Amino acid sequence: MLLSKDRIGGLLLLAFCIAYGLLSQEIRLLPFQANAAFHARTMPEVLTVLGIGLSLATIIFPGSREKPSLAGYSWVTCGVFLGLMSLYGFTIRPLGFLLSTSLFLMIGFALLGERKPLTLVLVAVPLVVVFWVLMTQGLDVFIEPLPAFLRAG
Amino acid sequence: MIEGIMIGLSTALTPTNLAFVMLGCLAGTFIGMLPGLGPMSAIALMIPIAASLDPAAGIILMAAVYYGAIFGGSTSSILINAPGVASTVATSFDGYPMAKKGMAGKALAVAAYSSFSGGVIAALFLLVAAPFLASVSLSFHSTDYFALMVLGLVAVAAFAGKGDMIKALLMTVVGLMLSTVGTDQTQGVPRFTLGLIDLVDGISFLLLVMATFALSEALLAILKPKGDADRLKEKEASQNLGSMAVSRSEVKEMAPVVGRSSILGFLVGVLPGAGATIASFLAYGTEQRLAGPERGKQFGKGSVRGLAAPETANNAAATGSFVPLLTLGIPGSGTTAIMLGALIGYGIQPGPRLYIDQPAVFWSVIVSMWIGNIVLLILNLPLIPYIARVLAVPSRFLLPLILFFSLIGVYFVSFNTFDIQLMVIFAVAAVVLRFLDFPMAPMILGFILGGMMEENLRRALLINNDSWSFLWERPLTLSILLIAAACLVAPMLTSYLRRLKRQVYDKAGEGG
Numbered sequence: 111m112l113l114s115k116d117r118i119g120g121l122l123l124l125a126f127c128i129a130y131g132l133l134s135q136e137i138r139l140l141p142f143q144a145n146a147a148f149h150a151r152t153m154p155e156v157l158t159v160l161g162i163g164l165s166l167a168t169i170i171f172p173g174s175r176e177k178p179s180l181a182g183y184s185w186v187t188c189g190v191f192l193g194l195m196s197l198y199g200f201t202i203r204p205l206g207f208l209l210s211t212s213l214f215l216m217i218g219f220a221l222l223g224e225r226k227p228l229t230l231v232l233v234a235v236p237l238v239v240v241f242w243v244l245m246t247q248g249l250d251v252f253i254e255p256l257p258a259f260l261r262a263g
Numbered sequence: 264m265i266e267g268i269m270i271g272l273s274t275a276l277t278p279t280n281l282a283f284v285m286l287g288c289l290a291g292t293f294i295g296m297l298p299g300l301g302p303m304s305a306i307a308l309m310i311p312i313a314a315s316l317d318p319a320a321g322i323i324l325m326a327a328v329y330y331g332a333i334f335g336g337s338t339s340s341i342l343i344n345a346p347g348v349a350s351t352v353a354t355s356f357d358g359y360p361m362a363k364k365g366m367a368g369k370a371l372a373v374a375a376y377s378s379f380s381g382g383v384i385a386a387l388f389l390l391v392a393a394p395f396l397a398s399v400s401l402s403f404h405s406t407d408y409f410a411l412m413v414l415g416l417v418a419v420a421a422f423a424g425k426g427d428m429i430k431a432l433l434m435t436v437v438g439l440m441l442s443t444v445g446t447d448q449t450q451g452v453p454r455f456t457l458g459l460i461d462l463v464d465g466i467s468f469l470l471l472v473m474a475t476f477a478l479s480e481a482l483l484a485i486l487k488p489k490g491d492a493d494r495l496k497e498k499e500a501s502q503n504l505g506s507m508a509v510s511r512s513e514v515k516e517m518a519p520v521v522g523r524s525s526i527l528g529f530l531v532g533v534l535p536g537a538g539a540t541i542a543s544f545l546a547y548g549t550e551q552r553l554a555g556p557e558r559g560k561q562f563g564k565g566s567v568r569g570l571a572a573p574e575t576a577n578n579a580a581a582t583g584s585f586v587p588l589l590t591l592g593i594p595g596s597g598t599t600a601i602m603l604g605a606l607i608g609y610g611i612q613p614g615p616r617l618y619i620d621q622p623a624v625f626w627s628v629i630v631s632m633w634i635g636n637i638v639l640l641i642l643n644l645p646l647i648p649y650i651a652r653v654l655a656v657p658s659r660f661l662l663p664l665i666l667f668f669s670l671i672g673v674y675f676v677s678f679n680t681f682d683i684q685l686m687v688i689f690a691v692a693a694v695v696l697r698f699l700d701f702p703m704a705p706m707i708l709g710f711i712l713g714g715m716m717e718e719n720l721r722r723a724l725l726i727n728n729d730s731w732s733f734l735w736e737r738p739l740t741l742s743i744l745l746i747a748a749a750c751l752v753a754p755m756l757t758s759y760l761r762r763l764k765r766q767v768y769d770k771a772g773e774g775g
Binding site (some may be wrong): 114115118119120122123126127128133134137138139140142144146148149150153154159160161164165166167168171173174176178182183184187188191192195196198199200202203211214215218219221222223224233237243250251253 | 315340395426428429431432433436437439440443447450452453454455477482485486487488511657658659660662663666667670671674675678683684686687690691694695698699700701705713717720721724725729730731
């Protein structure tokens with residue numbers, strides 16, 4: 111069977127719909143709700159049937175038979191960026207906004223080809239500081255700027 | 264209506280709101296110009312800022328960003344043949360050839376004048392159509408709303424293009440599924456929370472939009488970096504624009520095109536699901552046919568008519584798409600779906616009562632469309648040579664910044680680091696699905712309408728004593744559902760008939 115883009119996507123979404131359907135059965139209903147025409151499980155159950163049906167239709171009647179080509183893409187860089195974003199989420203509180211964001215941007219610039227350390231610092235740091243000032247002074251949105259070990263109290 | 268316009272003018276013309284229109288147009292143009300980032304990403308990036316403003320100012324800002332982004336998309340289409348969004352693809356057909364002939368400045372001016380005219384004329388139509396439709400829709404029941412939402416979702420899928428309808432429908436269902444995550448609105452039962460307290464309130468709409476549009480767009484650009492030739496082309500294009508003057512004969516040539524395309528664009532924009540892309544292609548095709556054999560040959564080679572038609576139509580359609588949003592509370596496009604989400608975030612429910620309950624919001628959006636179009640013309644056009652320099656900013660700086668703004672935009676609303684992790688998960692799913700050519704806009708539409716759809720259906724059943732008979736007993740509901748069914752069947756039928764016709768021709772060819 112030809113694994114075209116449509117079929118791969120259809121298979122992935124079929125798995126998602128089946129998982130959704132299984133989880134929908136875990137929605138707890140009170141006894142009097144179970145017999146109602148519409149309860150918390152109704153919509154999820156209808157959507158599961160529709161989702162599975164449409165996923166199967168995508169697999170059986172694919173709109174295009176184009177095969178995905180993985181060559182020529184920077185998968186590793188993209189993966190590293192995903193990791194970097196996740197790491198940013200974990201460090202924004204303990205490291206504070208200024209340090210975590212400056213590091214995020216500098217690593218990001220470097221990953222995409224900027225090699226001069228001075229440029230990395232000169233682009234990232236002033237931008238982060240200006241953004242922080244704008245948010246805290248202009249829009250009254252406070253975000254802890256400093257790492258946990260430098261905070262007073 | 265005069266009273267309404269006065270309310271709108273008094274709200275939109277305050278110095279603060281005027282500043283937001285200017286800021287929005289400028290920011291929209293700036294973001295829309297970046298290839299890949301369209302109006303949806305631009306509006307999504309603005310939501311955290313808009314959330315801190317009062318509703319009228321927030322919506323004015325987002326509407327201005329919308330026009331600015333469409334204008335910005337046209338600029339990158341003309342200058343570097345890289346349409347930021349599908350609705351400006353037709354702009355590049357004649358805009359880019361003009362730029363290649365050294366008339367980039369003129370092409371940008373034609374695009375700006377056409378966009379301005381399309382936007383202003385369509386805003387006039389909106390002024391008349393919106394209150395009328397709103398007064399009609401006051402008689403709508405929950406059952407009709409449910410049916411209208413079904414129509415809206417189906418129409419988006421139906422217009423998705425050849426072979427993509429099933430995929431668009433599937434993505435709509437995925438969006439509806441995601442909308443069920445969190446505590447059930449009436450019974451208070453947690454659904455699909457996986458035991459995580461962070462999911463009890465459901466998935467944030469902003470988070471989903473940012474992850475599936477802005478983040479995934481930047482990640483896709485990282486995945487397939489541009490070559491040196493492309494970067495050089497962008498740098499050169501941003502520096503040599505030429506004269507922006509448009510001659511009297513060219514204005515004469517544009518005028519009828521602008522008139523026709525405005526009407527066509529507005530009407531297409533009002534239809535749920537059709538939107539600016541279809542409007543721009545339809546206008547281009549129509550004008551090519553109307554131009555006659557001699558002028559028609561110029562299309563695709565730098566024709567002023569060929570540039571004016573899609574530019575007028577896409578802006579008129581953008582304005583038209585506000586009609587179902589403002590009057591029925593049903594977004595006709597992904598962009599207006601995001602705006603609906605933002606309105607709901609303010610505690611405002613768009614619909615027929617909007618212009619009665621929130622006249623300032625209703626009328627100021629309409630009035631700000633005119634102001635926005637004027638700002639685009641008098642402020643953005645002269646600034647284009649400077650704004651175009653954004654195209655020369657190296658992507659190695661731009662892409663991490665887009666990622667940062669997307670992540671921090673969501674974090675600043677919730678201050679929950681779980682949201683950043685959830686965004687990463689959604690971004691991975693969006694990149695994979697977009698890589699496999701699955702559309703994201705229907706999913707967002709499904710996500711936004713899911714909660715309302717469930718609520719209206721539940722209410723309809725409650726009113727009808729748990730009987731589903733309202734689906735066929737109430738004529739208006741039935742009519743809307745039949746239109747939805749027709750929207751689904753028509754593309755399948757035409758595709759089947761076309762295949763049949765081809766088979767007949769093939770057989771005839773073999774026979775003789």
